[in-house]
Amino acid sequence: MDLTAATADETAPGTPPPLGEHLRSPRLRTAMLVQQEALQAARDYLRGEGFTELLPPLVGPVTDPGGRGAKALDVDYYGHPYKLMTSAILYKQASLRGFPRLFYIAPNVRVEPEETATTGRHLVEFHQIDVEIADASREDAQEIAAGLLTHVTEHVWTAVPELLTGLGREEADFADVRAGKYDVRTHEEAVARLLSLGHPQNPDGEIDWTGERILSLESDRPFFVDDYPKGSRGFYDREDPERPGVLRNFDLIAPHGYGELVSGSEREADYATLVTRMRESGENPAKYAWYLKEAREGIPSSAGFGMGLQRLVRFLTGLDALWQVSAYPKLPGVVAP
Amino acid sequence: MTTRPTAPAAPARPTAPALTAPGFPEEPVRARARLGTAAVFPDPAAYGSRLFGPTAAAAGDALDRMRIVPPVFMPERLEKLIDLAREPEFDDVDLTTRVGGFTARLPLYLSAFGSTRAGSGDLAVHASRQAARLGIPMVIGENMVPVHGYRRGGAGGGDATRSALLARVEAYLEAAPDGTGGIVVQQSTEDADSEVWNLLYSDPAFRPLLETGRLAFELKTGQGAKPGLGGMTVVDRAEAEQLARRFTVREVFGPDAPRSLRCATPGTFTEEILRQQLRFMRNNFPKARTWVKFHPGRDIGHAARTAWAAGADAVTVDGAEGGTGWAPGVFLDQVGLPLAEALRRIGTPTGCLLATGGVWEGGRAVRALALGAGAVGLGRAALVAVDEDPEHGLERLVGALALELRLLVSALGKYAPAALAPDDLWSPPPFPDPYAGPDPYAGPAPYAGPAPDPHRAPTHPRAPGPAPVHAPTSAPASVHAHAHAHAQTQAPAPVHAQAPTPAPDQAPPTASAGPSAPGPAPADGPGRSA
Incomplete structure (x- = not known):
């Protein structure tokens, strides 16, 4: 493979070329070769740590309400309004009694706000390495x-170092x-830190895209980054009992500017607290009937996280935008096949 | 537009009753005995063509009874004189106002109409267009999307299938002048299921609004027409089946009635839930302004301060006089704080305060502004105005209101609505002057339980003597806080087929005219007694 051509011919335009052209590009081929190494290494690592891989659901009556203005896609499911999974967090929690250490390689769909199209870090369709651990703390x-990262x-630099150096990555x-x-x-x-640098970061919210990049x-x-404030994340992130x-x-x-790879937390498992937290995030608990039934019967306490697969591959390959490491990229606000 | 509320048409009484119950609200009891739960509501046959509100018995509140009292000495007029180098005139009053993060040409906004039929048809679109031309913000009510849908149906997107919400937004955007006004969209619990805010925030059609800072989302905790309850509309059988999955639909009008009641939930709020929901809104929709609407709850002062502290750009308080909405009669007449008391309990606002409830002319608007509101909302008045003239009715109504505002504000020696203050008003006895004694407007104070109700007057002594049987009885005086001031007003006839016969404590029909006369009274037109 002519990796020199792959990097020299293709600058990093803001939007993907037509899909056929994108799929034929040597750069995408390189990225996919890195991705399959990363996937294999992730599975090896997690199974070595005693995790079981499950395949996640794709649609359900509710999904992760998320935040940051991303929305779920509606599906008409035999006349019932279902959602495509924005993340399978609720199912991860519900699975813990049978699978106390579990992971998915989960496809997710989030209709992100259009302003995220230019972050280089958002795709509407993406995948997460989605991990949940029963009776675990945040530190666990x-x-x-x-360990996973x-x-x-380590695996990618050992198995295919030439792909990375071919893309201009420095091992150091x-x-x-x-x-x-x-x-x-x-x-x-x-x-x-951000305020001291003159960046107007909202203290009550997520670190914004620009701040995260800085x-x-x-x-x-x-x-x-630990201890996000309540209100910045989903209802299932556990509130610190010592620090309301x-x-x-x-x-x-x-x-080096590649930004967020992972979000995670200790999970809330207490039924009454979950209902209250749903209200605090403007959710209608009635929508979550199946999940709350599980919570009422007892969900184990847990901690877990999702690692963005495309973000991981972008970090490894050093490519400019997330669409360059997705075979079928869908950028926020861009109607693509 | 017919405005008099009536009870549902009654089935004929099978036999003449044998009992009488003088001094007792016999007729309403009989109506309930015939109609059951249907008697709790106004006549559903009027739904969609009638705007509901308190009946005449409850109209004319403490806010209306306050007088606007210009001083003799006017230092602020001197300031204006110096500024202009000539004597100021009423045209020199600048009505431009910041309203919940928007710039409005007048201290006014168009209140939410919601998903009721009267509030979501062509009239609402006409009102939207005129509000835009006037340069005032517009609030779009809850439950529009779960009830009416969002996207246009069909490839052609003809008018027949156009979404009620988008039709209003388009009408507004086409007519809005640059830099003024704004659109505010409510979201109820049921809307949250439909993710209404998310839909709008990510819709390219809303980008111009977002980029000019003219989109706000309003968290609605309740409304003046039915404090403590969620939204209610009347639906026919087909609609009821369609909506049954998203809303509770109840057959309160009887098992065989062609219509049912669709109920939305009011949502559960605590101080922490409110604070967190506001934070969540600001985090998720950082380019949209954040508004909160409260029903006139007894802890309204505490609620308003909590919202401002959590970063709300505006707090709307809907007086019990407010609401275009369908509501049980007992709520329309007997539940919730009147606007004046709600404003008194809020005291000096620590953020933008907006007030609604029976506003249609300049006097009530000035009184609300003087009691702390930054702007006032037009609800029923706007719908009635566009019903009168779909093209320009609202503009003319507002033109008149604006002239009155300029006249009144300048008469007070002031030249901006924000300069109005509580001492511009005087309350006649028996309503205590709120500015005598400890100053309730001295500043925000922690909520310390309900204030003594200055509006609770001594019970009006009923005239002796039995009430004629089957007369459309006025409600017992004791249930009307203002009965002493409304000896001539009358509760709505529960059964309108009955001939209006005056109760003993009422003036004969010929002795008074207009709203206080028994018989058809414009009880829920723009809510102010003449």
């Missing part, structure tokens, strides 16, 4: 997330990841 989940990176840039060196900061510290750019190693208003959750941010 972070250990698995870090380290293992996948991955030294900290491969050595398992991760930093941790709190959301509050991240906000303070923090990612000034770091040489991946880092966790603070969630026991985290993101894992890749260095």
